[in-house]
Amino acid sequence: xxxxxxxxxxxxxxxxxxxxxxxxxxxxxxxxxxxxxxxxxxxxxxxxxxxxxxxxxxxxxxxxxxxxxxxxxxxxxxxxxxxxxxxxxxxxxxxxxxxxxxxxxxxxxxxxxxxxxxxxxxxxxxxxxxxxxxxxxxxxxxxxxx
Amino acid sequence: xxxxxxxxxxxxxxxxxxxxxxxxxxxxxxxxxxxxxxxxxxxxxxxxxxxxxxxxxxxxxxxxxxxxxxxxxxxxxxxxxxxxxxxxxxxxxxxxxxxxxxxxxxxxxxxxxxxxxxxxxxxxxxxxxxxxxxxxxxxxxxxxxxxxxxxxxxxxxxxxxxxxxxxxxxxxxxxxxxxxxxxxxxxxxxxxxxxxxxxxxxxxxxxxxxxxxxxxxxxxxxxxxxxxxxxxxxxxxxxxxxxxxxxxxxxxxxxxxxxxxxxxxxxxxxxxxxxxxxxxxxxxxxxxxxxxxxxxxxxxxxxxxxxxxxxxxxxxxxxxxxxxxxxxxxxxxxxxxxxxxxxxxxxxxxxxxxxxxxxxxxxxxxx
Amino acid sequence: xxxxxxxxxxxxxxxxxxxxxxxxxxxxxxxxxxxxxxxxxxxxxxxxxxxxxxxxxxxxxxxxxxxxxxxxxxxxxxxxxxxxxxxxxxxxxxxxxxxxxxxxxxxxxxxxxxxxxxxxxxxxxxxxxxxxxxxxxxxxxxxxxxxxxxxxxxxxxxxxxxxxxxxxxxxxxxxxxxxxxxxxxxxxxxxxxxxxxxxxxxxxxxxxxxxxxxxxxxxxxxxxxxxxxxxxxxxxxxxxxxxxxxxxxxxxxxxxxxxxxxxxxxxxxxxxxxxxxxxxxxxxxxxxxxxxxxxxxxxxxxxxxxxxxxxxxxxxxxxxxxxxxxxxxxxxxxxxxxxxxxxxxxxxxxxxxxxxxxxxxxxxxxxxxxxxxxxxxxxxxxxxxxxxxxxxxxxxxxxxxxxxxxxxxxxxxxxxxxxxxxxxxxxxxxxxxxxxxxxxxxxxxxxxxxxxxxxxxxxxxxxxxxxxxxxxxxxxxx
Numbered sequence: 001x002x003x004x005x006x007x008x009x010x011x012x013x014x015x016x017x018x019x020x021x022x023x024x025x026x027x028x029x030x031x032x033x034x035x036x037x038x039x040x041x042x043x044x045x046x047x048x049x050x051x052x053x054x055x056x057x058x059x060x061x062x063x064x065x066x067x068x069x070x071x072x073x074x075x076x077x078x079x080x081x082x083x084x085x086x087x088x089x090x091x092x093x094x095x096x097x098x099x100x101x102x103x104x105x106x107x108x109x110x111x112x113x114x115x116x117x118x119x120x121x122x123x124x125x126x127x128x129x130x131x132x133x134x135x136x137x138x139x140x141x142x143x144x145x146x
Numbered sequence: 147x148x149x150x151x152x153x154x155x156x157x158x159x160x161x162x163x164x165x166x167x168x169x170x171x172x173x174x175x176x177x178x179x180x181x182x183x184x185x186x187x188x189x190x191x192x193x194x195x196x197x198x199x200x201x202x203x204x205x206x207x208x209x210x211x212x213x214x215x216x217x218x219x220x221x222x223x224x225x226x227x228x229x230x231x232x233x234x235x236x237x238x239x240x241x242x243x244x245x246x247x248x249x250x251x252x253x254x255x256x257x258x259x260x261x262x263x264x265x266x267x268x269x270x271x272x273x274x275x276x277x278x279x280x281x282x283x284x285x286x287x288x289x290x291x292x293x294x295x296x297x298x299x300x301x302x303x304x305x306x307x308x309x310x311x312x313x314x315x316x317x318x319x320x321x322x323x324x325x326x327x328x329x330x331x332x333x334x335x336x337x338x339x340x341x342x343x344x345x346x347x348x349x350x351x352x353x354x355x356x357x358x359x360x361x362x363x364x365x366x367x368x369x370x371x372x373x374x375x376x377x378x379x380x381x382x383x384x385x386x387x388x389x390x391x392x393x394x395x396x397x398x399x400x401x402x403x404x405x406x407x408x409x410x411x412x413x414x415x416x417x418x419x420x421x422x423x424x425x426x427x428x429x430x431x432x433x434x435x436x437x438x439x440x441x442x443x444x445x446x447x448x449x450x451x452x453x454x455x456x457x458x459x460x461x462x463x464x465x466x467x468x469x470x471x472x473x474x475x476x477x478x479x480x481x482x483x484x485x486x487x488x489x490x491x492x493x494x495x496x497x498x499x500x501x502x503x504x505x506x507x508x509x510x511x512x513x
Numbered sequence: 514x515x516x517x518x519x520x521x522x523x524x525x526x527x528x529x530x531x532x533x534x535x536x537x538x539x540x541x542x543x544x545x546x547x548x549x550x551x552x553x554x555x556x557x558x559x560x561x562x563x564x565x566x567x568x569x570x571x572x573x574x575x576x577x578x579x580x581x582x583x584x585x586x587x588x589x590x591x592x593x594x595x596x597x598x599x600x601x602x603x604x605x606x607x608x609x610x611x612x613x614x615x616x617x618x619x620x621x622x623x624x625x626x627x628x629x630x631x632x633x634x635x636x637x638x639x640x641x642x643x644x645x646x647x648x649x650x651x652x653x654x655x656x657x658x659x660x661x662x663x664x665x666x667x668x669x670x671x672x673x674x675x676x677x678x679x680x681x682x683x684x685x686x687x688x689x690x691x692x693x694x695x696x697x698x699x700x701x702x703x704x705x706x707x708x709x710x711x712x713x714x715x716x717x718x719x720x721x722x723x724x725x726x727x728x729x730x731x732x733x734x735x736x737x738x739x740x741x742x743x744x745x746x747x748x749x750x751x752x753x754x755x756x757x758x759x760x761x762x763x764x765x766x767x768x769x770x771x772x773x774x775x776x777x778x779x780x781x782x783x784x785x786x787x788x789x790x791x792x793x794x795x796x797x798x799x800x801x802x803x804x805x806x807x808x809x810x811x812x813x814x815x816x817x818x819x820x821x822x823x824x825x826x827x828x829x830x831x832x833x834x835x836x837x838x839x840x841x842x843x844x845x846x847x848x849x850x851x852x853x854x855x856x857x858x859x860x861x862x863x864x865x866x867x868x869x870x871x872x873x874x875x876x877x878x879x880x881x882x883x884x885x886x887x888x889x890x891x892x893x894x895x896x897x898x899x900x901x902x903x904x905x906x907x908x909x910x911x912x913x914x915x916x917x918x919x920x921x922x923x924x925x926x927x928x929x930x931x932x933x934x935x936x937x938x939x940x941x942x943x944x945x946x947x948x949x950x951x952x953x954x955x956x957x958x959x960x961x962x963x964x965x966x967x968x969x970x971x972x973x974x975x976x977x978x979x980x981x982x983x984x985x986x987x988x989x990x991x
Contacts, residue, residue, distance in 0.1 A: 019211070020254055023218035031222040091562060112258045115221065167900060170524065174904035177532075181911035188918040189941060192925050196937065290554040297558075320703075321555050351569065351702035359563040382705070389569060424568075475632070506628045 013037040013054040015045035017063045028115050042066025061089040076104035084125035213251045231273040249276050256301045264303045293325045300329025315341045328360040336370050349382035381411050392421035404433030419448045447479040454483025469497045541757035548756050549817045549927045561695040571678040573601040576671030577685040583612040587621045589685045598694040602653040604671045609661030622646045635784025637669035638662035665785035665792040684770045693820040697773045700814035707810035710778045713767035715751045718744045719822035734936040741943045742951035743825045748920040759815035763866040769793035771821040791842020798850050805859045833958045840962025878959035917944035
């Protein structure tokens, strides 16, 4: 997603252990113009977060080594609570949803999901996080894309 | 030269040692030889299996990664379906075992999408002629391969395969039957209800759990007409019908469920009570009141609890006699129900002979 | 009738005995293999996590007796509470521990004493208090504090307190797979024409395996040779034998480390017995007898999936005491229920299971030792036939190795727990040397057990914390 005024590309970290889902999301989001960091398990996700700070994080819940909740916690507490985190899960159990939101998740999507829907959610969250970011900057023109 | 020496050696062996052995010892020797050969065979099998498996796994993993990439790019819109099909067909030409793997990946992809997204994948499937592979698997001698093919057909909405599925419904294998029912329901066909062999096909609780989970993932208009099962002559199906009514919040069926409290089977009665517990509908009260005097034990306790949760103060006089029931557990349940209906601690103390029960009810940490 | 004749006669008898055992084992191995394959195929179609939210699943109570477990009790409780099942409760029974087991739990979960109405369904020593937490997240944890009474007593207390329809008896230091309960309820729900009264699960050794947060991360064959030999032993018992026995409904033993029982049936049978150290087997036998006497159709089933991981003893000392205890437990069970021996009223249990356990699980070590003694006598008397002797040894050895290879093969073709070349190599190596060092020791411990039993020794003896292994799973000696 490129902003017309600043020409900045946004980085999204995707943490997902199902290779198919990871690839699908990566390609789709890359096509939409984002830079994608892919992590296939919790350990890689945390390592990636230590080196680069993405603009948004999409994480699955059930992953080897570290669960999505740990990734979520790390982002919200150690990086910045303004980075939107979208949690993906195959189970919509109430407890899981509550736990995710209580840790600060910004959105929760169930699998199976529609990629189009996911892309528009991503845009929406980035737009929101831009709007609430430093008021000193001019509100950017966000391309709400097709 | 070597051969002559060997035969000479064997002959000598036979003549000297083997001949000296008694039957007993020959028997033992035979056993030793058989055991050793079997052990060696097994070890060789294991080693070969491991080597082949590793090699095959590497090939399969690499191929799967390529297929997944292809599909991901296609879904993102950077490949047209024709390009994808021709790429995959080249893989198949290189090794025909790729067909199975491609089928697996398409199936895995289809599970990520809801009903609307299946048509593109179906197009891909037929473009690669893999639907024939599916049909072939349906006729495989292993039931689990048939079940797998059934899953694919249901998931990818391959409606043309419906007659093939119908023919298999009489199977004795319960896992296969569940998959068939799931697939047919997903394809929008309810004719399996007539084809099912009700007398032999017991619907065990396990099957009910599995089917319930599958039904939960369907749209409401796809569900089978389970309310008609409430009047079935087969207890298992009545049970299943009750549970489905509970799960899908069928308040309209409460009167019918109330009638089922007269059903001779205890499990059915318990299921109805559980449904009333969950649905909490006041229409259930008359049948519960009729039911209460006829039962004891856990069923009575559940009935008391359900009535207690109704919040209807008129029920107080009805429940009060049960505080003196011979079964102490029933007494506790009656007191608890009366507490839910609004009686205070003092009023309850007057009814019960055992103050410990009252204290227990008002304990905040009570489970 | 000279000595040679008797020597020959006895040799033949010994041979027949061994041949019958070999035959039984081969048949049960092949049957087990087929059953496991079928089971693995069936469960591949079940997404156990889907059932997680199902309201149709029966309520399960997990009862874990704890005695002087202060070191690990909070970790163990945490791993139990994290099990995946929609409708369950965890009951930890503090059996009058002399250390701070109870206090650690109270501190960790902020437990408070509650007024609990306990129904004395089965006999147990006085319950001092029942504790629960205010925190909703651990509302399914109950801790029972009672006077010391032994493992059976603690389990009975748990049965009295639990509210579930089924209860799982587990050892508090075992690690269960997350979906263990989901898998174990399957037999209870599947069978429509008979009542399943108990289900057992497979115990595997977790020595040298990596366990984190109560989850098994990495599976390795242990380095310690004793532990390694046990791995093989457990594989033989569980993969080749138990499954087949369960299929013909002849299973008499469900390991105390993991078992799921129908609470009502156990209550009617009287709960666990205080009179024996083999309480797990004794309960199953008693439950079976009760159902047979009532002429009610029932079954005792088995799940072949590896669901429970435990630490096995790594020293001869502790191993010896464990095997000694198992033998004494076995003898208790055989004694208490000798009425079923070849009694057609008890059908499979009386005509097949009990005789098998009598002749092969109990008598086998005795016969082996007697055979050795006999050979020595023959040697001293100078009439030993060396060919026979060595051939006999060779038969037994080659057969033992063959059986071990078979167990490894079945594992490779089904669950594939040990994948790496290194693990496989270790297993094959131990298969070759195990009959020389491990097997004689277990036979020796068995004989000691017999002697101790006849002398009237009861109880568990002292067990140290490290390497304490409680699964009472006597395996067939071969």
